[in-house]
Amino acid sequence: MGVKQENGTLIKPSTEEETPNELDLKVKKYLRGDGANLEVLQDKKLKGQLAVREGLYKQSANAAAKAEKWLMPSEGGYLEAEGIEKTWRIKQESIAREVDILSSRNQYDIILPELGPYTLDFTSSGRYMALAGRKGHIGIVDVKQMNLIREFQVRETVRDVVFLHNELFFAAAQKKYPYIYNRDGTELHCLKEHGAVLRLQFLKNHFLLASINKFGHLHYQDITMGSMVGNFRTGLGRTDVMQVNPFNGVVALGHSGGRVTMWKPTSSSPLVSMLCHHGPVSALAFHSNGHLMATAGKEKKIKLWDLRKFEVLQTLPGHANTLDFSQKGLLACGTGSFVQVLGDFSATQNYSRYMTHSMVKGYQIKELVFRPYEDVLGIGHSMGWSSILIPGSGEPNFDSWVANPFETSKQRREKEVRSLLDKLPPETIMLDPRKIGTVHSAKKKEKATKQEREAEMENAVEAVKGINLKNKTKGRNKPTKKLKKKQEIIAKAKRPYLDQQMKEEEEIAKKKQKVSQEVELPKSLQRFSNKKAAS
Amino acid sequence: MGETKRKTRDEGTGGREKSRKKFNKQKPSKFKPQTKKDDKGKKKSGPRLPNSLRKELESLKPSRPLNSDEEIVSDDAGDEGEFYGRDVYEYEEEQAEEESHKNRRYDPVQVNKSEYELPDDLSDGFKDENLLSDDESDDDNGHFDGRNRSEEDSGDEGEEPDEETHKRMLNRIFEDLKGEKREKKKNNIVISEAYPESEYNPTRDVLDGAGQISITDLLDPLHGISGYSKLNKRIRDMEKKSKTVHAPLSKADRTKIETKTANELVKKDIGKWEPHIKRNREAPTIYFDENVDLGFSTVGAIASEFEPRTEFEKKMASLVYDDELMEAYRNDGSRLLELNKVSFEDEKERQNRIAKMRSLLFRHEMKAKHIKKIKSKTYHRLLKKDRSKAASSHIQLDPEAAKEYAMKQERERAEERMTLRHKNSSKWVKRKLERGLEKQDEGTRAAIANQLQRHEVLTRKMNSMKENSSSDDSSGEDDIDENSVGSDQDSASKFLQKAKEKTMKVLEDDDELPKSGLLSLPFMRRELKKKKEAAAEEAKHALQEYESSLKKLDDPDGAASPDIGSVSGRRVFGVAKAQTVVATNKVKSDNFYGSSDSEDDLEVRGNVDVANNSSKDQQKYDKSGSVVIHEDYDIHQDSVFKNLNDKVGDLGPNTTADVSLFVSGAWKKVNSRNEEDFNVGNSSQFIEPVDKNIKETVNELGDDSNSDSEGKMVDGILSSGPEQFYALPSQEELIHQAFAGDDVEDDFEKDKQEILNEENPEPEKPILLPGWGQWTHVQKKKGLPSRMLKEHENAKRKREEVLSKRKDAHLKHVIVSEKLDKKAEKLHTRTLPYPFTSQEVFEQSIRMPIGPEFNPVTAIGALNRPEVMKKPGIIIKPIEYEEVNPHEITDERSGPKHRSKRGKNSDGNTLKKIKARVKS
Numbered sequence A: 001m002g003v004k005q006e007n008g009t010l011i012k013p014s015t016e017e018e019t020p021n022e023l024d025l026k027v028k029k030y031l032r033g034d035g036a037n038l039e040v041l042q043d044k045k046l047k048g049q050l051a052v053r054e055g056l057y058k059q060s061a062n063a064a065a066k067a068e069k070w071l072m073p074s075e076g077g078y079l080e081a082e083g084i085e086k087t088w089r090i091k092q093e094s095i096a097r098e099v100d101i102l103s104s105r106n107q108y109d110i111i112l113p114e115l116g117p118y119t120l121d122f123t124s125s126g127r128y129m130a131l132a133g134r135k136g137h138i139g140i141v142d143v144k145q146m147n148l149i150r151e152f153q154v155r156e157t158v159r160d161v162v163f164l165h166n167e168l169f170f171a172a173a174q175k176k177y178p179y180i181y182n183r184d185g186t187e188l189h190c191l192k193e194h195g196a197v198l199r200l201q202f203l204k205n206h207f208l209l210a211s212i213n214k215f216g217h218l219h220y221q222d223i224t225m226g227s228m229v230g231n232f233r234t235g236l237g238r239t240d241v242m243q244v245n246p247f248n249g250v251v252a253l254g255h256s257g258g259r260v261t262m263w264k265p266t267s268s269s270p271l272v273s274m275l276c277h278h279g280p281v282s283a284l285a286f287h288s289n290g291h292l293m294a295t296a297g298k299e300k301k302i303k304l305w306d307l308r309k310f311e312v313l314q315t316l317p318g319h320a321n322t323l324d325f326s327q328k329g330l331l332a333c334g335t336g337s338f339v340q341v342l343g344d345f346s347a348t349q350n351y352s353r354y355m356t357h358s359m360v361k362g363y364q365i366k367e368l369v370f371r372p373y374e375d376v377l378g379i380g381h382s383m384g385w386s387s388i389l390i391p392g393s394g395e396p397n398f399d400s401w402v403a404n405p406f407e408t409s410k411q412r413r414e415k416e417v418r419s420l421l422d423k424l425p426p427e428t429i430m431l432d433p434r435k436i437g438t439v440h441s442a443k444k445k446e447k448a449t450k451q452e453r454e455a456e457m458e459n460a461v462e463a464v465k466g467i468n469l470k471n472k473t474k475g476r477n478k479p480t481k482k483l484k485k486k487q488e489i490i491a492k493a494k495r496p497y498l499d500q501q502m503k504e505e506e507e508i509a510k511k512k513q514k515v516s517q518e519v520e521l522p523k524s525l526q527r528f529s530n531k532k533a534a535s
Numbered sequence B: 001m002g003e004t005k006r007k008t009r010d011e012g013t014g015g016r017e018k019s020r021k022k023f024n025k026q027k028p029s030k031f032k033p034q035t036k037k038d039d040k041g042k043k044k045s046g047p048r049l050p051n052s053l054r055k056e057l058e059s060l061k062p063s064r065p066l067n068s069d070e071e072i073v074s075d076d077a078g079d080e081g082e083f084y085g086r087d088v089y090e091y092e093e094e095q096a097e098e099e100s101h102k103n104r105r106y107d108p109v110q111v112n113k114s115e116y117e118l119p120d121d122l123s124d125g126f127k128d129e130n131l132l133s134d135d136e137s138d139d140d141n142g143h144f145d146g147r148n149r150s151e152e153d154s155g156d157e158g159e160e161p162d163e164e165t166h167k168r169m170l171n172r173i174f175e176d177l178k179g180e181k182r183e184k185k186k187n188n189i190v191i192s193e194a195y196p197e198s199e200y201n202p203t204r205d206v207l208d209g210a211g212q213i214s215i216t217d218l219l220d221p222l223h224g225i226s227g228y229s230k231l232n233k234r235i236r237d238m239e240k241k242s243k244t245v246h247a248p249l250s251k252a253d254r255t256k257i258e259t260k261t262a263n264e265l266v267k268k269d270i271g272k273w274e275p276h277i278k279r280n281r282e283a284p285t286i287y288f289d290e291n292v293d294l295g296f297s298t299v300g301a302i303a304s305e306f307e308p309r310t311e312f313e314k315k316m317a318s319l320v321y322d323d324e325l326m327e328a329y330r331n332d333g334s335r336l337l338e339l340n341k342v343s344f345e346d347e348k349e350r351q352n353r354i355a356k357m358r359s360l361l362f363r364h365e366m367k368a369k370h371i372k373k374i375k376s377k378t379y380h381r382l383l384k385k386d387r388s389k390a391a392s393s394h395i396q397l398d399p400e401a402a403k404e405y406a407m408k409q410e411r412e413r414a415e416e417r418m419t420l421r422h423k424n425s426s427k428w429v430k431r432k433l434e435r436g437l438e439k440q441d442e443g444t445r446a447a448i449a450n451q452l453q454r455h456e457v458l459t460r461k462m463n464s465m466k467e468n469s470s471s472d473d474s475s476g477e478d479d480i481d482e483n484s485v486g487s488d489q490d491s492a493s494k495f496l497q498k499a500k501e502k503t504m505k506v507l508e509d510d511d512e513l514p515k516s517g518l519l520s521l522p523f524m525r526r527e528l529k530k531k532k533e534a535a536a537e538e539a540k541h542a543l544q545e546y547e548s549s550l551k552k553l554d555d556p557d558g559a560a561s562p563d564i565g566s567v568s569g570r571r572v573f574g575v576a577k578a579q580t581v582v583a584t585n586k587v588k589s590d591n592f593y594g595s596s597d598s599e600d601d602l603e604v605r606g607n608v609d610v611a612n613n614s615s616k617d618q619q620k621y622d623k624s625g626s627v628v629i630h631e632d633y634d635i636h637q638d639s640v641f642k643n644l645n646d647k648v649g650d651l652g653p654n655t656t657a658d659v660s661l662f663v664s665g666a667w668k669k670v671n672s673r674n675e676e677d678f679n680v681g682n683s684s685q686f687i688e689p690v691d692k693n694i695k696e697t698v699n700e701l702g703d704d705s706n707s708d709s710e711g712k713m714v715d716g717i718l719s720s721g722p723e724q725f726y727a728l729p730s731q732e733e734l735i736h737q738a739f740a741g742d743d744v745e746d747d748f749e750k751d752k753q754e755i756l757n758e759e760n761p762e763p764e765k766p767i768l769l770p771g772w773g774q775w776t777h778v779q780k781k782k783g784l785p786s787r788m789l790k791e792h793e794n795a796k797r798k799r800e801e802v803l804s805k806r807k808d809a810h811l812k813h814v815i816v817s818e819k820l821d822k823k824a825e826k827l828h829t830r831t832l833p834y835p836f837t838s839q840e841v842f843e844q845s846i847r848m849p850i851g852p853e854f855n856p857v858t859a860i861g862a863l864n865r866p867e868v869m870k871k872p873g874i875i876i877k878p879i880e881y882e883e884v885n886p887h888e889i890t891d892e893r894s895g896p897k898h899r900s901k902r903g904k905n906s907d908g909n910t911l912k913k914i915k916a917r918v919k920s
Helices: A020-031 A044-071 A092-098 A409-421 A450-465 A479-518 A523-534 B002-013 B015-029 B033-045 B051-060 B068-084 B088-106 B108-117 B122-143 B146-157 B162-177 B179-192 B203-208 B215-222 B228-241 B251-271 B274-282 B299-304 B311-320 B323-339 B344-373 B377-397 B399-419 B427-435 B442-459 B462-466 B482-486 B488-508 B522-554 B562-589 B597-621 B626-651 B654-680 B687-713 B720-727 B731-738 B740-759 B777-782 B786-805 B823-827 B839-845 B857-864 B895-909
Strands: A108-111 A118-122 A128-133 A137-142 A147-153 A158-163 A169-174 A178-182 A187-190 A197-203 A208-213 A217-222 A228-233 A241-244 A251-254 A259-263 A272-275 A281-286 A292-297 A301-306 A311-317 A322-325 A331-335 A338-343 A352-358 A365-371 A376-381 A384-389 B286-288 B814-816 B868-870
Touching: A020 A044, A044 B274, A044 B839, A044 B857, A092 A384, A118 A158, A118 A365, A118 A384, A128 A158, A137 A158, A158 A197, A169 A197, A197 A241, A208 A241, A241 A281, A251 A281, A259 A281, A272 B740, A292 A322, A292 A331, A322 A365, A331 A365, A338 A365, A338 A376, A450 A479, B215 B228, B377 B399, B399 B442, B427 B442, B488 B522, B740 B814
Parallel strands: A281 A322, B286 B868
Antiparallel strands: A108 A384, A118 A128, A118 A376, A128 A137, A137 A147, A158 A169, A169 A178, A178 A187, A197 A208, A208 A217, A217 A228, A241 A251, A251 A259, A259 A272, A272 B814, A281 A292, A292 A301, A301 A311, A322 A331, A331 A338, A338 A352, A365 A376, A376 A384
C-alpha cells in the first residue's frame, strides 16, 4: 500500500527487526499513561482491586502491542533523497515509473472544464469520493474501481459536498439550501433551516451535520432524528473556512478578522477564540491527533499551532487556499495551481517541504483532500479533478472495524446499526474528551454571601414563627408568657447563624490584628505592643 | 482457714452460733497451754459480751480456777447455759458431733470443693493462714494418735481426769520436739477423722474403740480386684502432690478469665476460615456452582423423557404403541388409497397445475410483500403518478369510463357546491379563523389554503378541470419549458377570446323561468330575475373588458391602463420590494469573499427586481404617456444589462450557467404572474415588455458570454477570468484588505476584555449618593467612606485573582471560554465514587477503555466480568469448609483461574470437608 520506489532514492520501510524496546514503547502507548501509585492507598481492598485491574490492563496492552507488531500487514514508507537530491524535486512522472501498477493507476487528471471548480470529499474508508462542481455538477465515484456510480446536475450553484456516515448518503450545499441525496441522486431532504450554506462538515461519531451559512450562522443538525441541535450566530461575518477537529469533534471556523473560533453544539459562545493571523484566515486543517492545527492567512503566512497550549509551533511563509493533513501527518497546501506537501519526519513538529506538484498553469485549485488509507492526494480544481501520489501520506493498515475499503453491503449495514447504537450525544463534544467521567466538582461557593446568609436566617425565623404553641393549663397560659416563649424560640433559631457570624467576625478581627501587628509601630510605641503580646 | 471464714461470716448472723463455735474451737485449746496467747488474741477479736452479762456469768460461776483459758471457756459455757438452760457438758456432747462435721472439712477431696465454694479476700487468706496453722496444730494435737483421740472423745462423754490431761500435755511437748513425724502423719489423721459422716463407717467401731480406719484399710479388701492398682496409684499420687490450695478467685475475675480462654478457643476455631475469606475477598469474581445441571431446557426434552406411570397412562401407551394397531392402520390406509384409482397422467397434470398455481401465488405474494415493504416516498409518489396516468389513459381510451369519470366529477362538483364543504365551513377552520390567520402556524395556514384550493378545484367547471393551478415557486421550477413560456402571449389572447364567447353565450341564453316547484313561487321568481339581470350586466361589463384587453394585447407598446398596471404591480412586486432591499443590504454587508458568484447572482436579481419595481411605481404615479415608460424601460434594461455584463467580466465561464439560471428564475416569476392574472381574469399585457426586455438581454448576454468563454477556452486555461477577479475589488476594499491587520489586534483585545468582564464582572464603582449618610459638604470633602473603598478594593483584588487563574491569562491572543456547560455536567462526577479517596487514583483507574474495540479478546472478559457469577436458578449453598493452604499464592486471577476454580469445585467432594462448627 504505502511502499513506493523512487529512482535512486529508496523508500525506506521501517526496519524489520524491532527491538524489545520498541515493543515496550508500544505497550506504553497502549497503556495510555501510568497506573496510579497504589502504595499510597490506605484501603486494602481497593488496592487489591486496582492491582488486579492494572494487571489486566497490562495484559491487554501487551496483547495489543504484540498484535500491532506481528499482525500489521504492511508498512508505511516515504521518499528519501540520496545525496544532492531533494525530495521536492521529484516529479509525479518519475514516481509513476517506479511504483506498481495499482498505485500508478491513482495518478490521473479528469478534465471537466464546464462546470467550474470542484470540491471533493472521501468516505472514511477512502473508497468513495463525492465531487461537486460549482455549477451544479454532483457525482459519486468509486475510486478503487474507478467507477462512476452516479452523476447528476442540480443546475444551481453547489458550494460544498460532504458524505454522511457512509457512502449511501451525502449532503450538498446548494444555492439556497443544503440538500441530502442518496447514492442514486434522489433528493431526500432539503434542510431549509440552514440557509445558503457555504461549507458543510459531518461529525461521524455524533451524527451531526455542521454548516456555516452566508450570514455566519453555524448550524448543527442531528441527521438521525432531524433535530436542530445548535444554531449559533458567530457574529464574525461571512466565512467559508470550517473544519472539524477529528479528535474531539470541535468545529473550528476561520474568520476574516484573522480569528479562529472553535465551537461545540451545546454552547452559544465559542470555546476558544484565537487571533491567528493579521489578515483573513483562508484555510484551516487539523491533524488527526487533535492537538496540531494548521492555519493559513491571507497575509502570506501558514502557521502551525499546538492546541494544548494554544501556541504557535511554526510559522511558514506562503499562501494557501486550502490545507489538509493526511493520516500520517503530512500537510498539503494549495494555492493557484501549485500544491505543496509539508512533512515532519524528524518527529519534532518541525514541518519542512516534502513534495511539490504544479498543475497546468491556470488551473485554480479549490480543494485538497488526502485519500484515507492510500498515498493519494485528491485535488479539486477549476478544470476537474486530479489525483497524485504522495508517498507516506496514508495509513498503511486499515482496521476493518473502523473503516473498511472492501466493505460489503452487509457489513455496511451492520456497521451502520452499530455506529447508530454507539452514537455520541452532542454534549460529549468538548475540548478534552478524555475528561469525561472525571471528577468535576461544581464551583462551590466558599462562603455564602451576606445577603444569602441573612435570607437563610430569615427563612429559619419564619419557619419557627409559624409554630403554634400549645395552650397550657389555666393560669399558666398568660399572653406575656406566650410572647416570651415565642421570642425565645426565635432567638434559638437565630443563634446558629449569629454564632457563625460571630466566629467569622472574630477570625477577621484576628487576621486584622495580625496585619496590624505586622505593621511597624513607631519606635516609641513598640514597647507597648510587645508588652501586650507578652501579656 | 475455711473454719475462720465461716466464723467471720457467722459473726454477722447470730451470737448463738458464733459462741457455740468458739466454744468448740477453744475447747481443744484448753488442753494446750502453749497456744494460750493465741487464744487470748483471738478472744480479743471475738464477740463482745455486754458487761452486765459478763458480770452475771461471773457471779454464776465464781469458783472457777484462775486459768484464763478456763475462764473463757466457762464464760462461753455460761453463755450457753444461759441461752439453752442446759448443762455445759451436755452441750459439749452435742458439740462433739459438730466438731466432727467441722473436721470433715479437712478431708482433702472435700476441702477442695469447699474452697471453690468460698472465695476469699487476700487479706482474709493472710489472716487465715495464721489461724490455719493454729488450727492444724490444734487438730494435730487433738489427733496425734488414735488413742489420744479416743480418750478425748471418751473424755467428752465421761469425766476428764486430771492425770490424763497432764499426760497429754507431756505428749504434746514430745510431739513438738519431733515435728517432722507429726507432719507426716497429718494426712492419715485427716482421713480418719471423716468417719462420723461416712455411711460406710459405722459408729460402732468408734464406740468399740477399735481405732480408726485409714484409707489403706479401705483399700485392702479391694486388693486383687481389677483397677486396684490404679486406685492405689492415684491415691499415692494424691498424697505426693498434696499441697496448699489457694483461695478461689472472685467471681468477676473468674468470669473474666473464663471469657478470655473461651475467646481464645473460639478465635482459634474461627481462624481456620481466614484463608477462605481472604481468597474470596481478593478474587475479582466469585463463581457459584458453575457446573450444576439445571435439568431440562426444552419442552421436547421433557417429553422425550416421559414414562407412563399411572394405570391410565400405561393403558394409553400400550394402545398408542401397539404394533398390531399400527400395522392395521398402515394396511388400512394403504388399502384406502388403492380404492380410488387415478390415472397417472391425470395425477401428473393435476400436480403440475397445482405446482404452477402455487409458484404463481408464491411469486405474487413475494412481489406484493416486496412492494408493501417499500417505504420510499419517491417510489410511492411515482406509483401514484403511474396509477393516475393509467386511470387517465383508461378514461381517454374508453368512452364508457370517461363518461363515468365525468359523472363522478360532476357529482363531486355538485356536492361541493351544495355543501360548500371546503369553503371555510368546517368547525375547525372556523375556529382557526376566529383566532386569526396570522396567528396560526405555517402548517395550519397551508392546510386552510389547501382546502380552499380543493374547493376551487372541485367547483371548477369540467372544461377548466385540466388547468392545474398548483404552481408553486419551488415545485414548478423544472416543469416549465421555454415553449410554454413562449406561447404565453398566444394563450392569453385565446383565453380572452374564450371568455368573451362564453359571456356572449350567457347573455344570449334566455332560459325560461321554472314553472313548478319551489322556484315557481312568485318571490323566488322575482329573485331569480333580479339575479339574472345582475349577471347579464356583469357579463356585459366583462365583455367590454375583454375587448379592451384584447385590443391592448394587440398593441405591442403595451399602453397599459394605469389602473391595471398599478394593481398588477402591487400584486407582483409588493413583497419583492422589501426583499430586494434586504438582499442588496445583505450583499453589501460582507463582500470580502467576493469569489462566490451566487452573490453576484443575487445582486443582479435584486437589481432587476428593484428596477422593475421602480418602473411599476413610476407607472402607478406617473400618468403621463407611454414615452416616459419607454424611457424607463430603457434605463432598466441598461442597468440589468450592465449588471449582467459585470458578471460576465467577473466570472468568465461561470456566467452561462448562472445567466441561464437567472433567466429561468425570471421566467418562472413571469409565468406565475401570468397565471395569476389569468385567474383573476384581468389582462396582463403589462408583463410583456418586461419579458421582452429580459429576453433581449438574455440573448445578448448569451452571445456575449458564449463568445467570452469560448475565447478563453481556447487556451484550455481560465487564466483571464480569475485575474480579472483580483483586479476588480474596489479601492476601498483593497485598502481594507491591506490594512486589515492594523486594528485586528485591538479588536481582539477589546473582545477579550468584554468576555472577561462578562464572565467575571468588574465590581461596581462606589458612588456617593447625595443625601445618604452625609449632611453637609464636610463629608463631601472627606470623600467616600473608607468602608466602601475597601469593599471595592477587595472585590477588585478578587477579580484579579480569578483572572490570573484563567487558562488564557498568559496568552495574549487567545480567549478560552470558562463558561460552565450545564449539559455536559452530567458527564462528570460531582464527588469521588466510594472506595476512592484520591482524585488522581480515580482518574488513572478510568484511563483505559474497557470496550471490545480497544482490548484483545483475552482481556475483555476479565475486564468486564461482574463481581459475582451465577447462573439464574442456581441456589447458593452456604459456604463449606475445605482445607486451603493459606500460603499458596493465588496468582492466576483472570481466565485461567476461573477454570482452575471450577475444577476445584467439581472435585470438591473428594476433598476432606469438615462442617464448620463453632464451640459455644
